[in-house]
Amino acid sequence: MATFSSLTDRLSSAFKNLRSKGKLSEADIDGTIREIRRALLDADVAVDVVRAFTGRIRERALGAEVSDALNPAQQVVSIVHEELTAILGAGVDRPLNFAKNPPTIIMLAGLQGAGKTTLAGKLGYWLKDAGHTPLLVAADLQRPNAVTQLEVVGERAGVPVFAPERGVSSEAVSAGLATPGTDAGDPVQVARDSIDFARQKMYDTVIIDTAGRLGIDEELMAQARSIRDAVQPDEILFVIDAMIGQDAVTTAKAFDEGVDFTGVVLSKVDGDARGGAALSVASVTGKPILFSSTGEGLKDFEVFHPDRMSSRILD
Ligand code: GDP
Helix, strand or coil: CHHHHHHHHHHHHHHHHHHCCCCCCHHHHHHHHHHHHHHHHHCCCCHHHHHHHHHHHHHHHHCCCCCCCCCHHHHHHHHHHHHHHHHHHCCCCCCCCCCCCCCEEEEEECCCCCCHHHHHHHHHHHHHHCCCCEEEEEECCCCCCHHHHHHHHHHHHCCCEECCCCCCCHHHHHCCCCCCCCCCCCHHHHHHHHHHHHHHHCCCEEEEEECCCCCCCHHHHHHHHHHHHHHCCCEEEEEEECCCCCHHHHHHHHHHHHHCCCEEEEECCCCCCCCHHHHHHHHHHCCCEEEEECCCCCCCEEECCHHHHHHHHHC
16 A cells, blocks of 8 residues: 555664564564654654553563564564554444434544545445445535536445435425425535435435634634534444645544544555554544545545555555
């Protein structure tokens, strides 16, 4: 994975020096840990996360039982793998949470440009493929183009879009729901109407795209909170661009406090910028990463498994 390839190279060279050794001395372990620390910091992983991570590795590596199956170097790699998995998953590897009584409501939150609208299409496509009947909802009324953009995405994915513009989507109008009387400027009302519409038309999953700004914006956070409170989503997914660097942690914390999201989606994992900051997000917020987005195409999207990601990084 391009985003983490340099981290992968650095970690693998940190381990290489251990391989020639039989028993590891404290100095050997400390030397390796220093290299791991530098590799993680250079990849932009948050300082606090690196400190806790290397502390645990040191403690475990020094106290490691002698294993018949693994040589000392393998043992260190295996400890790093386990600890990296723990960081990436906040101790959790869970699927998307579906409602007992449909529709399942999924709300997307994040900065502008994070990849929310693109993700809405991917999620819709993925759910449809799995036999669900998703509906996309355009509750980003901040950007003039956002509604049209979601409509384009929905069309590409073959998933209908509930949009407020011009008195909502033609389907909604023909169903007599969300009539032109719906205030096209009120995303909370749009979200509410979309749930009624989904119930009537038997859509089993509703994916609500919300507005994002370039920086944290209290007004928009309050708006996202109002949408949340109005529709009580089963999942609130915080979408974060893996390339945003050290800002990832502050942004994630702000959205965590702002909307108390339930899961994280890492987007643009295909980029070649340092993606380490995004690796800190689960650890810092205690919320699991559920998906990763790996390109602009509809299928460039994966269910996230901390264990597999950890293996890829350490490959
Ligand atoms: P939003 O403002 O959060 O809705 O973000 P968009 O969905 O509009 O995405 C912003 C830009 O990032 C668009 O040009 C997308 O095509 C692009 N994008 C979204 N997800 C990915 C991804 O996983 N990889 C890459 N390379 N580009 C992406």
